[in-house]
Amino acid sequence: MMQLALIDEASRHNRLARFDPRLRVISALLMALTLVSLERISLLLPSLLLSLAAAWWIGLGGASLGKRLLAMEGFMILLLVMLPFSIPGESLISLGPFSASVEGLQRALGIVLKANTIVILLMALVGTLEPVVLGHALGQLRLPDKLIHLFLFTVRYIGVLFEEYRRLRLAMRARAFVAGSNRHTWQTFGWLVGMLLLRSLKRSERILAAMKCRGFNGRFYLARQTLWGRHDSLALLLVLGVAGTLLLLEQIL
Numbered sequence: 001m002m003q004l005a006l007i008d009e010a011s012r013h014n015r016l017a018r019f020d021p022r023l024r025v026i027s028a029l030l031m032a033l034t035l036v037s038l039e040r041i042s043l044l045l046p047s048l049l050l051s052l053a054a055a056w057w058i059g060l061g062g063a064s065l066g067k068r069l070l071a072m073e074g075f076m077i078l079l080l081v082m083l084p085f086s087i088p089g090e091s092l093i094s095l096g097p098f099s100a101s102v103e104g105l106q107r108a109l110g111i112v113l114k115a116n117t118i119v120i121l122l123m124a125l126v127g128t129l130e131p132v133v134l135g136h137a138l139g140q141l142r143l144p145d146k147l148i149h150l151f152l153f154t155v156r157y158i159g160v161l162f163e164e165y166r167r168l169r170l171a172m173r174a175r176a177f178v179a180g181s182n183r184h185t186w187q188t189f190g191w192l193v194g195m196l197l198l199r200s201l202k203r204s205e206r207i208l209a210a211m212k213c214r215g216f217n218g219r220f221y222l223a224r225q226t227l228w229g230r231h232d233s234l235a236l237l238l239v240l241g242v243a244g245t246l247l248l249l250e251q252i253l
Contacts, residue, residue, distance in 0.1 A: 021137035
């Protein structure tokens with residue numbers, strides 16, 4: 001199985017192993033819903049700092065965190081540049097016929113802070129769970145079985161399909177294929193995608209047959225059920241307190 005967790009085994013064992021995975025999923029969902037409802041920059045900025053502190057405590061390093069945020073920050077920069085020019089309000093700066101508004105800049109900053117805070121919390125709370133553990137936690141939360149099966153199979157076989165793709169690309173290079181901007185290149189890539197889909201279908205049929213031979217009846221059974229402890233309840237109360245405080249401050253400030 002591919003290792004998709006974001007921190008090493010030692011850090012996970014020392015800081016997170018004693019918490020129920022369901023607590024982390026529920027906490028991430030509660031905080032995400034709370035942050036989406038906030039509008040004040042004065043609350044979003046401390047929330048971002050709090051999420052960074054939580055990520056640091058869990059074991060996500062600055063380089064690791066920044067690398068995973070880099071893809072999103074490109075869209076955020078584009079948002080900061082474009083949104084102030086698309087929302088009417090008090091003029092902040094003018095570029096020819098276009099005028100950037102203070103209200104647009106505030107809206108863009110709010111979206112950037114929300115997005116970064118939510119993504120950091122998701123990476124810290126959910127992204128540090130091993131895929132199989134996350135799938136079992138979702139199953140214990142009574143999510144649809146088909147959704148959980150799809151998630152677990154995707155995690156399990158995305159690496160297998162990538163290796164299949166690498167073998168096909170190696171075969172293409174062995175036949176002196178060089179990509180270019182011509183009809184032959186696009187036709188070759190079309191055959192590559194078609195062959196990958198065909199091999200994926202054949203592999204899925206073999207996997208299904210093997211599972212049926214082992215008595216699979218459409219449901220995965222958990223070998224070990226996680227138990228909700230008192231410390232999990234206390235942690236959930238703390239998360240509810242933080243979420244409630246943020247919502248209250250949003251109303252009274």
